[in-house]
Amino acid sequence: MAKAKRQYVCQNCGAVSYRWQGQCADCGEWNTLAEEAAETVFSAKHDLTKGGRALDLETLDAHSPVPERMFCGIAEFDRALGGGFVAGSATLIGGDPGIGKSTLLLQAAGRLARAGRKVVYISGEEAAAQVRLRAQRLGLGNAPVALASASSVRDILATLDRQTADFVVIDSIQTMHSDLIDSAPGTVSQVRASAQELIRYAKDSGAAIVLVGHVTKDGTIAGPRVLEHMVDTVLSFEGERSHLYRILRAVKNRFGGTDEIGVFAMGEEGLGEVANPSSLFLTDRSRDVPGSVVFPALEGTRPVLVEVQALTVRLASGATPRRAVVGWDSGRLAMVLAVLEARCGLQMGSAEVYLNIAGGYRLTDPAADLAVAAALISAFSERPVPADAIVFGELSLSGEVRPVAHDALRLREAAKLGFSRGWGPKGMKGVGGISVTGFARLGELVDLMLGRD
Numbered sequence: 001m002a003k004a005k006r007q008y009v010c011q012n013c014g015a016v017s018y019r020w021q022g023q024c025a026d027c028g029e030w031n032t033l034a035e036e037a038a039e040t041v042f043s044a045k046h047d048l049t050k051g052g053r054a055l056d057l058e059t060l061d062a063h064s065p066v067p068e069r070m071f072c073g074i075a076e077f078d079r080a081l082g083g084g085f086v087a088g089s090a091t092l093i094g095g096d097p098g099i100g101k102s103t104l105l106l107q108a109a110g111r112l113a114r115a116g117r118k119v120v121y122i123s124g125e126e127a128a129a130q131v132r133l134r135a136q137r138l139g140l141g142n143a144p145v146a147l148a149s150a151s152s153v154r155d156i157l158a159t160l161d162r163q164t165a166d167f168v169v170i171d172s173i174q175t176m177h178s179d180l181i182d183s184a185p186g187t188v189s190q191v192r193a194s195a196q197e198l199i200r201y202a203k204d205s206g207a208a209i210v211l212v213g214h215v216t217k218d219g220t221i222a223g224p225r226v227l228e229h230m231v232d233t234v235l236s237f238e239g240e241r242s243h244l245y246r247i248l249r250a251v252k253n254r255f256g257g258t259d260e261i262g263v264f265a266m267g268e269e270g271l272g273e274v275a276n277p278s279s280l281f282l283t284d285r286s287r288d289v290p291g292s293v294v295f296p297a298l299e300g301t302r303p304v305l306v307e308v309q310a311l312t313v314r315l316a317s318g319a320t321p322r323r324a325v326v327g328w329d330s331g332r333l334a335m336v337l338a339v340l341e342a343r344c345g346l347q348m349g350s351a352e353v354y355l356n357i358a359g360g361y362r363l364t365d366p367a368a369d370l371a372v373a374a375a376l377i378s379a380f381s382e383r384p385v386p387a388d389a390i391v392f393g394e395l396s397l398s399g400e401v402r403p404v405a406h407d408a409l410r411l412r413e414a415a416k417l418g419f420s421r422g423w424g425p426k427g428m429k430g431v432g433g434i435s436v437t438g439f440a441r442l443g444e445l446v447d448l449m450l451g452r453d
Helices: 075-081 099-113 126-136 153-162 189-206 225-232 279-280 329-344 368-381 407-416 443-451
Strands: 006-011 033-037 090-095 119-123 143-150 167-172 208-213 233-238 247-254 259-265 270-273 292-299 300-316 323-326 351-356 389-390 422-426 435-439
Touching: 075 233, 075 247, 075 259, 090 099, 090 143, 090 189, 099 119, 099 126, 099 143, 099 167, 099 208, 099 270, 119 126, 119 153, 126 143, 143 368, 143 407, 153 189, 189 208, 189 225, 233 292, 247 279, 259 279, 259 300, 279 300, 292 407, 300 407, 323 329, 329 351, 329 368, 329 443, 351 368, 368 389, 368 422, 368 443, 389 407, 407 422, 435 443
Parallel strands: 090 208, 090 233, 119 143, 119 167, 167 208, 292 389, 323 351, 389 422, 422 435
Antiparallel strands: 006 033, 233 247, 247 259, 259 270, 292 300, 300 351
């Protein structure tokens, strides 16, 4: 019998190499190649067009029942999922260590169990006593959740076959081990094989299963990328441990949209829901400070008002200026600076620029371009933006201010929080008593803020 070949698999991206090397040729990470047994390759020696079973084809207009959902009792969690957990679905949730993934899932498991659902919580990282102590701290000590500490997929599936469950939590998938694979837990092969067996159980039994995933240093879920393709829903739990709030964002959802977020605040009794995140992000905001601008971000159907902070420091000639940004795309910042200098005549090339989204919030909305530009102009000229104004709009490289989606929704949320002015693209209409000022080009905003005629 021929000896099985060995291969080296990158633990970061899953790329395969047949010789060891210090750096992965695909993702560029160092010391991530680990030796694993090569998978058996089968070759078809016969014609595959014969001997198979004919499939029953269906039409698109056939009746499909709406999938049953389980509401976990945490409204922000259900919102991010698109309306609750779907029976027979597989959900992957990832986030930084200590961000609160296990706490959130334990709270959801406890509420589902109290609602009459059969819940099983399997921990591969903690003993059952540790999970029980956390549940007691969260006020869930009497919730009928079945606990176990195990990492063998075979043992877990054998247990679930004897005890039916409606909701299963696996914490975490990187600690699971399948005895069919000859490699250590956490490797690409083990993560893929373990997840496949657990997902198959969810589809066959109709139980909703949640897999907790570790993340790499750049914030992506560790393990093979195929893991995210295998599951039905991928959730990202974001936030800084030093900040109060946490954001649960859907990255993929086969049963709903990916444009909704859930906002939580970490407290003594676990993660609490934040019904009005705008008030949270604008708490203790300093008014009449140069470089401070309020931007109405849009997360799905929910507007969230956040503070954009900018600081510029003029340097002596010949010094290399620094660009630092937290919570926004650094490439987008470079583009806004280039437009301000090339189209508006602001000489910011010799100044250090620091940009921060207050509260640790991460902006991806392109409508933040105009708010960032206003914050930079305010910081550079040392003239504050009016404290009762919100700013939003998308910029083009020509300096044009382009319209954005749902401007009325943004203005309406701002009116609820006491704002009376709106600066944005030309043509938008006032809502809720807010007076609007529209700009066709970025230069018009610069003239307004600098007092030019």
